[in-house]
Amino acid sequence: MSIAIGAIGGLGLFLYGMQMMGAGLQKAAGKKLERIIEILTTNRFMGVFVGMLVTGIIQSSSATTVMVVGFVNAGIMNLTQAVGVIMGANIGTTITGQIVSMSIEDIAPISIGVGMVIWMTTKKDSRKTLAEILIGLGILFLGMEFLKDALKPLRELESFNTMILSLSHHPLLGVLVGFALTFIVQSSSASIGMLIALASQGVLPLAAALPILYGDNIGTCTTALLSSIGASKNARRAAIIHLAFNAVGTLLFVIVLSGPIAKLVTMWDPSDVGRQIANAHTVFNLANVVIQFPFAFFLVKVAMWLVPDKAEDHADEKITRFIDDRILETPTIAIKSAINEAINMGNLAKDSLSFAMDGFFEGQIDKVKKTFELEKNINTLETVITEFLVKLSNRDILDTDRRYIDGLFNNINDIERIGDHADNIAELILSVNEKNIVFTEKSKSALLIMYNKTKMTYELALKVLDKPDQAMINQVMALEKELDTLEREARHDHFTRLNNNECSTENGVYYLEIVNNLERISDLSCNLVRVVSETVEVA
Structure with a gap:
């Protein structure tokens, strides 16, 4: 014994x-x-x-x-x-x-x-x-x-x-x-x-x-x-x-x-x-x-x-691409996997916005409706990534990595909100289509400029999330200020058109709501890089 x-x-x-x-x-x-x-x-x-x-x-x-x-x-x-x-x-x-x-x-x-x-x-x-x-x-x-x-x-x-x-x-x-x-x-x-x-x-x-x-x-x-x-x-x-x-x-x-x-x-x-x-x-x-x-x-x-494939089997439908609980065995690699999954979620939100706005400009309502399918996946990913990060934060990790994980919690929340705003825009565009509301060419031109700037800002923010870079962070901040200016100009121009009877009040409500959602996406893009700059050593 x-x-x-x-x-x-x-x-x-x-x-x-x-x-x-x-x-x-x-x-x-x-x-x-x-x-x-x-x-x-x-x-x-x-x-x-x-x-x-x-x-x-x-x-x-x-x-x-x-x-x-x-x-x-x-x-x-x-x-x-x-x-x-x-x-x-x-x-x-x-x-x-x-x-x-x-x-x-x-x-x-x-x-x-x-x-x-x-x-x-x-x-x-x-x-x-x-x-x-x-x-x-x-x-x-x-x-x-x-x-x-x-x-x-x-x-x-x-x-x-x-x-x-x-x-x-x-x-x-x-x-x-x-x-x-x-x-x-x-x-x-x-x-x-x-x-x-x-x-x-x-x-x-x-x-x-x-x-x-x-x-x-x-x-x-x-x-x-x-x-x-x-x-x-x-x-x-x-x-x-x-x-x-x-x-x-x-x-x-x-x-x-x-x-x-x-x-x-x-x-x-x-x-x-x-x-x-x-x-x-x-x-x-x-x-x-x-x-x-x-x-x-x-x-x-x-x-x-x-372990053969069977004729009746279908390919596994996986929303996640990078995370799996087994990877938690190695926390350092698990952190990188979580970042990649957050970027995967971010790309879905970007596609969601693209489907809504591109569908609007191209007059393809079926494309706009794809936004709603992506929104479900974005919400599911938020839940799965959050659960993964909770398990990861309970592991024995460095304090710097723990701060990074805390930042990722905020990042995926912001990305989910960007998906919500894309969903809002899609809902607005469907209503515009159903009510046969027509925007003026000036309004559409202003929306296109604002959309392209918003998309560029968000794409840069996702790049910062992947590889933190101070120059890109500064660029995102600068673009966000430009978008604030564009938003104010869009509102001013709209009220001018309204006073000149160039558009209806109802048109204006939908127009300003789309503008507001685009501006909020740029704000959230700015939040993404701000969190990264506060939690990661930036090159």
């Missing part, structure tokens, strides 16, 4: 330290990690690199793969790109094993001590992030030491030694043990850490460790498989690709390549079994990627066969 309690405590510290260090590394990566989404849209070659990088930062291949399922479900990534990221994640996860296999436990107290001093003596986000990394690293090594000490008595247990010996002779049994172990702790890095801890106490030879190591790689697939339940077909296919890739690699190495790996890592480090296990884990994942990468399209075909 004391062995079990000590092992659970050590494993808990190990997992907590790994999570804390990963969170710190992710914050430190900051804007660089945000650019991952842009890289993901290239090809599977870059995908391997991205998978390695992200997993090395967040210290969890399971989290990376779950995020991949989220990207595929959101439509950001296709299956070919997903294959590369999944392969790269398997390489990235070997970093933790390499770290814990090194005999540098003595730095644990120093790392924790230095980290705590930095944490307590600074208010700067960057230094607190460094402290978080140091404390997490120290706790990770501390947990590893607890684990080793707890497992030390196993050397004296004959039954345990007999069981380990049987694993050496029955590799498939070892694979099942590795699968079960990773399934339970939901972390292949923790499983590898336990193998290294056992090896350091002289109770686990390399021959018994290798099959367990291979099984770990299958067990880590369960997280993504569970996450894909209820997701789109392509998301389920991405999870199956992960399973197929690791299962094929495990079979290949158990049957053919286990011997060569054992010889290679033993030659590199003849005396330290812990280092042999860490090196075997790295070699296995690297070799697996090299061998299977040229045949990635077969993995896609297998996934397509297992």
